[in-house]
Amino acid sequence: MTVPTPLRGSNGITFGPDGRLYVAEFLPGRISSVDVATGAVQTVIAPDGPLQAPDDVAFGADGTMYITDLSPGQVWRLGLDGDLTVLAGDLANPNGIAVLGDRVFVNEMTFGGRLLEVTDGVPRVLTEGLTLGNAMQFGPDGNLYYPHMFPGDVYRIAPDGGVPELVAADVPQTVAVRLDRNGVLHVLLIDEAGTIVRIEDGERTTIVTGIPGLDNAAFDADNRMFVSSFAAGGITEVLPGGGTREVVPRGLAGPFDVTVDAGGAVVTADHYRIDGALRPFAHAIAADGDVLHFTSQYGQAGTFDRTSRSARARAENLEQPRGIAVRPDGALIVAEAGRDGSSRSVPQTRCRCWPRAWAGRPGSPSTPTAGCTSPTRSTARSTGSTTANRSRWPRAWTPRRAWPSAAAACSPPRPAAAGSSRSGPRSASSPPSCRSRSPGRSPRTCSATVCPGSRSRSPGWQPARTVPSTWPRPGRARWAASPCDLDARVCVAAPQPWLVPGRPG
Numbered sequence: 001m002t003v004p005t006p007l008r009g010s011n012g013i014t015f016g017p018d019g020r021l022y023v024a025e026f027l028p029g030r031i032s033s034v035d036v037a038t039g040a041v042q043t044v045i046a047p048d049g050p051l052q053a054p055d056d057v058a059f060g061a062d063g064t065m066y067i068t069d070l071s072p073g074q075v076w077r078l079g080l081d082g083d084l085t086v087l088a089g090d091l092a093n094p095n096g097i098a099v100l101g102d103r104v105f106v107n108e109m110t111f112g113g114r115l116l117e118v119t120d121g122v123p124r125v126l127t128e129g130l131t132l133g134n135a136m137q138f139g140p141d142g143n144l145y146y147p148h149m150f151p152g153d154v155y156r157i158a159p160d161g162g163v164p165e166l167v168a169a170d171v172p173q174t175v176a177v178r179l180d181r182n183g184v185l186h187v188l189l190i191d192e193a194g195t196i197v198r199i200e201d202g203e204r205t206t207i208v209t210g211i212p213g214l215d216n217a218a219f220d221a222d223n224r225m226f227v228s229s230f231a232a233g234g235i236t237e238v239l240p241g242g243g244t245r246e247v248v249p250r251g252l253a254g255p256f257d258v259t260v261d262a263g264g265a266v267v268t269a270d271h272y273r274i275d276g277a278l279r280p281f282a283h284a285i286a287a288d289g290d291v292l293h294f295t296s297q298y299g300q301a302g303t304f305d306r307t308s309r310s311a312r313a314r315a316e317n318l319e320q321p322r323g324i325a326v327r328p329d330g331a332l333i334v335a336e337a338g339r340d341g342s343s344r345s346v347p348q349t350r351c352r353c354w355p356r357a358w359a360g361r362p363g364s365p366s367t368p369t370a371g372c373t374s375p376t377r378s379t380a381r382s383t384g385s386t387t388a389n390r391s392r393w394p395r396a397w398t399p400r401r402a403w404p405s406a407a408a409a410c411s412p413p414r415p416a417a418a419g420s421s422r423s424g425p426r427s428a429s430s431p432p433s434c435r436s437r438s439p440g441r442s443p444r445t446c447s448a449t450v451c452p453g454s455r456s457r458s459p460g461w462q463p464a465r466t467v468p469s470t471w472p473r474p475g476r477a478r479w480a481a482s483p484c485d486l487d488a489r490v491c492v493a494a495p496q497p498w499l500v501p502g503r504p505g
Contacts, residue, residue: 005233005251006041007032009272012056012097012135013218013228013235017063021218021226021235024054024067027254027271031057031067034235036226039247050084051076056097056135056216058104066104068094075106075118088118096136098144100159107133107146115146115157126161135176135216140183147174147187154187171197176216181223188214188227192278196227196238207242211250213278231272257323261287269294274304279311284324284334293332295321301334 012024020033022044029052031045045051045067053071060066065078066087073091078084087104088094095109105126107115113130116123126144136146143156145167152172155164168187175190189195194211197204213231217238220226225238226247234250254271261267267275269285274294281297292304293314301315301324320338327333 003249003251005249005253007034007228007233007235007248009230009253010228010233010235010248011054011215011230012058012068013216013226014057014059015218015220016059016065019221021220022057022059022065023228023235024057025233026053026055026070026230029053031065034248036220036224036235036237036247039235039249041248045078045084055095055109058097058099060099060104061101066097066099068097068106070095070109075104088121088123091116091118091123096134096146098136098138100138100142100144103159105136105144105159107136109133109149115144117159126157126159127164134174135178135188137177137179139179139185145177145179145185147177149174149190152189154185168197168199175214178217178219180219180225181221186217186225188217190214190278192276194227194229207238209236209238209242209244211236211244212276213272231270231278256283257285259285259287259292261292262289267292275306277304277309277311279304284322286324286326286332288326288330293324293326295324295334301332 007023008025008030009027010023011026014022016022016033020042021036023032023034025032028047029049030043030047031051031054033042033044034040045054051067051069053069054067054076055070056068058066063080067076067078068074069076070093073089073094074086075088075091075094075097076084077087088106091106091108092113093109094106096107098105103117103119105115105117107113107130109132111131112128113133114123114128115126115130115133117126118124130146130148131151132149134147134149136144138159139145139156141156143158143165145154145156147154150173152170152174153166154168154171154174154177156167157164168185171187171189173190174187176188178186178188180186185199187197187199189197190213192212194209194214196207196209196214196217198207199205209227211227211229211232213229215228215230217225217227227236227238228234229236229250231253232250233248233253234246235248236250237245237247239245252268252270253273255268256271257269259267267285267287269279269282271282272278272280274282274285274292279294279296279302282294283297284295286293290305290307292306293301294304295301295318299316299318299321300313301318301321302311302313304311314332315334318334319336321334322337323335325333
């Protein structure tokens with residue numbers, strides 16, 4: 001049985017002046033210290049304090065501790081007197097931190113991020129254009145070594161700035177850059193195998209630890225290497241021969257939901273992992289044969305195939321999806337806890353992406369999985385939607401040359417007749433349709449969404465079934481379903497559960 005780890009997702013680590021290993025724990029908002037000989041863990045800064053999402057930690061020459069707090073965009077300073085104060089703020093996801101004497105440097109984990117000196121609280125830019133900065137360190141040459149997580153490069157730059165120099169290229173998913181006591185470069189990769197690339201005199205050696213989601217590393221006075229895992233927590237020593245020694249056990253870092261598969265095994269959505277695979281920010285989970293359906297913190301629903309160990313997206317832009325279930329017909333029902341971050345009294349009808357079977361039809365997207373983008377403000381007016389809740393259709397259709405008008409993309413030619421399986425004659429190039437009434441009125445109707453009964457490219461449509469023409473009133477725990485296949489467009493009156501039709505195939 002998998003048990004919780006004493007370190008709930010161990011992120012930045014460094015050795016302190018007292019010889020203990022200090023750990024920043026992003027999930028609980030805590031700083032802990034570890035005796036690497038015994039594995040004993042002590043709390044240094046408790047949760048529910050001023051820290052929200054500490055991601056990395058470093059010490060100054062005088063023993064002062066510096067901490068990056070990612071979510072609120074701050075850098076904290078813990079003095080020798082125990083006084084915790086903000087050193088710098090208003091940063092964009094500050095992550096990696098390094099100290100040279102009494103000078104403090106941080107980078108931003110964002111696309112187009114910056115590398116900054118924040119010693120006096122006023123950020124000074126050394127360089128810009130980082131692609132997701134993370135753990136960095138000063139080398140014996142006095143330069144600061146830092147990663148570009150994507151595409152996977154390591155650079156160095158002088159502490160006073162200048163032109164960054166490429167040190168190592170094509171080290172994919174570079175999450176941390178560390179140098180041992182002999183100045184040998186070690187690059188940690190953010191993968192399921194727990195890969196470390198050791199680079200010495202241009203030669204690369206790969207070490208596979210088997211620890212998913214490596215985050216950081218630190219070397220003690222005897223040059224022993226210890227690593228952390230944001231996904232599984234714990235602390236592990238990496239031995240010279242490539243083996244490992246568990247110092248603090250790994251385990252569940254932040255389980256949100258559980259499900260039971262057909263064999264009776266319990267599977268968790270452990271925030272960063274599903275079934276042992278890295279699936280960042282997983283929340284709800286539901287087993288369905290050989291697959292696991294899940295939702296994420298960032299409004300997505302997806303399906304993970306346990307056989308191929310691959311995942312694919314099923315829906316995006318959901319609003320705080322908290323639960324997921326599988327109906328007998330294979331449709332997914334996702335319960336949304338929020339709506340645009342606020343409570344609204346007027347429900348909304350939404351039009352999702354078109355069915356993948358549209359690919360190849362006249363005027364349709366060139367690929368079945370074309371992304372979606374919001375229409376313009378004028379389009380939102382023409383379809384009766386508000387600018388806060390715009391209908392969405394594939395990116396390939398904007399600027400909408402394929403259709404005679406914006407209204408054709410999200411309005412029915414005429415309401416479906418009762419008991420009818422289609423909404424009237426429809427050309428092969430006409431999209432399915434959906435209507436949203438004006439604000440202040442409940443969107444009670446949605447035209448029948450016609451789903452092709454065949455994926456062939458013969459002219460005309462072969463409708464199979466329809467979406468019910470009457471939608472539930474706001475607040476009722478009912479669903480409005482479409483039996484269309486994968487990635488079919490769905491209309492749902494919020495706050496009803498969002499339905500993602502189709503069984504994986």
